[in-house]
Amino acid sequence: MALRALSASCGRRAPTIACALRNSSRRSKNVVKVAIASRGFTSQYGGDFSFVKTSSSIQVGQQRGVWMSNRGMQAQASVAAVETAESPKLQTGTWTWTYEGNSLNINYVEQGSEGEGAAQETLLLLPSLSDVSTTEEWYDVAEELVTNAGSCKRRAVIVDWPGLGLSDRPALEYTVDMYEKFLVDFVTAANGPLAGVQGESLVVIGGGHAASISIRAVSKGLINAKAMAAVAPTWSGPLPIVFGRSDTMESRYGLVRGTLRSPGVGWAIYKYFVSSPKNIRMQYLIHVYSDADNVTPAMIESRTALTQRDGARFAPAAFLTGLLDPVMTREEFLAMFAALEGKVPVLVISTLKAPKRSRAEMEALEGAKGVTKFEKMKGALLPQEEYADDVARSLATFLSEV
Numbered sequence: 001m002a003l004r005a006l007s008a009s010c011g012r013r014a015p016t017i018a019c020a021l022r023n024s025s026r027r028s029k030n031v032v033k034v035a036i037a038s039r040g041f042t043s044q045y046g047g048d049f050s051f052v053k054t055s056s057s058i059q060v061g062q063q064r065g066v067w068m069s070n071r072g073m074q075a076q077a078s079v080a081a082v083e084t085a086e087s088p089k090l091q092t093g094t095w096t097w098t099y100e101g102n103s104l105n106i107n108y109v110e111q112g113s114e115g116e117g118a119a120q121e122t123l124l125l126l127p128s129l130s131d132v133s134t135t136e137e138w139y140d141v142a143e144e145l146v147t148n149a150g151s152c153k154r155r156a157v158i159v160d161w162p163g164l165g166l167s168d169r170p171a172l173e174y175t176v177d178m179y180e181k182f183l184v185d186f187v188t189a190a191n192g193p194l195a196g197v198q199g200e201s202l203v204v205i206g207g208g209h210a211a212s213i214s215i216r217a218v219s220k221g222l223i224n225a226k227a228m229a230a231v232a233p234t235w236s237g238p239l240p241i242v243f244g245r246s247d248t249m250e251s252r253y254g255l256v257r258g259t260l261r262s263p264g265v266g267w268a269i270y271k272y273f274v275s276s277p278k279n280i281r282m283q284y285l286i287h288v289y290s291d292a293d294n295v296t297p298a299m300i301e302s303r304t305a306l307t308q309r310d311g312a313r314f315a316p317a318a319f320l321t322g323l324l325d326p327v328m329t330r331e332e333f334l335a336m337f338a339a340l341e342g343k344v345p346v347l348v349i350s351t352l353k354a355p356k357r358s359r360a361e362m363e364a365l366e367g368a369k370g371v372t373k374f375e376k377m378k379g380a381l382l383p384q385e386e387y388a389d390d391v392a393r394s395l396a397t398f399l400s401e402v
Contacts (some may be wrong), residue, residue: 090139095192097162097185099178106186107166109135112146112155119155121226121399122197124187126159128208128232129273129324130383131316132283132303133156133164137207140388145396157193159186161210163315171261171309174318176326179213184222199224203399207231207384209319212326212333215346219339228340228400229347229395231384233365234358235333237322241357245328254320260317267313272318275307290353290380330364337370344401345372349394351379373398 095106112119123136123145135158142156160167162182163174172178186353187194187202194202204225206214211230217223234241239256243249260266273279282302284295306312318324340346348371350362358381366374377383377390383392 005265012381034265043060054074056189071325084297090143095186097182099162099172099182102170104162104168104170104174106159106162106168106182107135108157109139110155110157111142112153118384119201121149121152121154121201121203122194123154123156123203123205124159124194125225126183126204126206126210126214127161127165128206128210128234128363128384129161129164129315129319130208130283131287131307131312131319132280133161134306135160135165136302137382137385138205141392141395144388144392145399148396159193161315163311163318165306167269168311169309169314171314172325174315176213176324177273179324180217180222180326183214183217187223200226203227203229205229205231205395206233208234208381209237209324209326212336213324215336215340216326218344219336225344227345227347229349229366229398231349231391232351232354232358232379232381233348233362234381235325236357236359237325238320240322240325245322250322257317257321257323260313261318266317270313270317271308274320275312276306277301277304280304280307287355287358288382289378289386290351290378291386294386330361333361334368337365337368339370345398346370347373347375347395347398349383349391350374350376351381351383352376353378353380355381372402 006285013297021212033180052319064348067394090111092107092109095108097104097106123142125135125142127133127135127137142158146154146156152279163169186192187197189195202223202225204214204218204223204227206212208231212235214223215228215230215233218228239253240249246264260270277300281295281300284300284303285292289295307316327336337348348362348365350359352359352368354362365371368374375394377387377394379387379390
């Protein structure tokens, strides 16, 4: 994917903005993505903009949350979706979730059929849990599934988890039970984005821990779904999967979690050891992506910005130390899927370059009870973003069969 530099004048007194262009080879429409690398502006939140060429002009779509400062002044560029004849409108919304007396603004993005009853199939896509979790990881998959749905009208909804992405991040005790309750409330709320969606038309698709949390909720009968897909599913947090869950280690995890949550010191440690651009880049190179060429400076800048938001460390501290793990053992992991046997079709996508321990848990699902279809593909822990075309193709085939 070639990068080209473009300089554009923004007016007599405005600075020149240098844009790195990437041709979007996976789409038929003529779209290029732009990463701001300004001269005169200081980019505090890197991100992708979409430029769509027309016969007479270039339409610019702005990505939500992009912040730039000029001479100390800050302005937020709100999101304006790019509409083309080939691509359904991308809309961003906010839903208020109340949890233990706290009101949280939850960010979600939707694409596809508009109007009540217009969609025959609604896809709920759940981002993988991590300090850089974001709805963006599902954008290309959602677009492909909605745009090329054939005679089936589809709508896709992608939601940021509480404490992650662009959702609010208060200093709450983040646990897997909290996340399960959030998921159930988001799906069933009368005032929510999925209000009126019936179980026979809902497809739940999750990545990483999100896949396992959704499987747990459906296996317990808390959510009804037409079908489910688990993409690179995981169930053990970064520390427990390496060091185990002995009483000694659990005590140490509590110490780590408490330190990260503490004022001042916690934020400093989080920024230095977890959320620095160098550490985030290493995350992607070591276990998130499988091809180093796909890890771009623009992506790292964008994901780093997510980790600088107010309250950014609280949910990741819980994930890191195992509080967001839906089960404690492989046996429990397999039992969740087995509970869906004959009830809900389930696709599992495993990846060839996931970390050894995580890959072993994914591969344990091959031929397991409750797994309707098992596939292996290239990628590591985020194939839905790195290899969106392959994941979308696999999902489309599966959905055509159920």
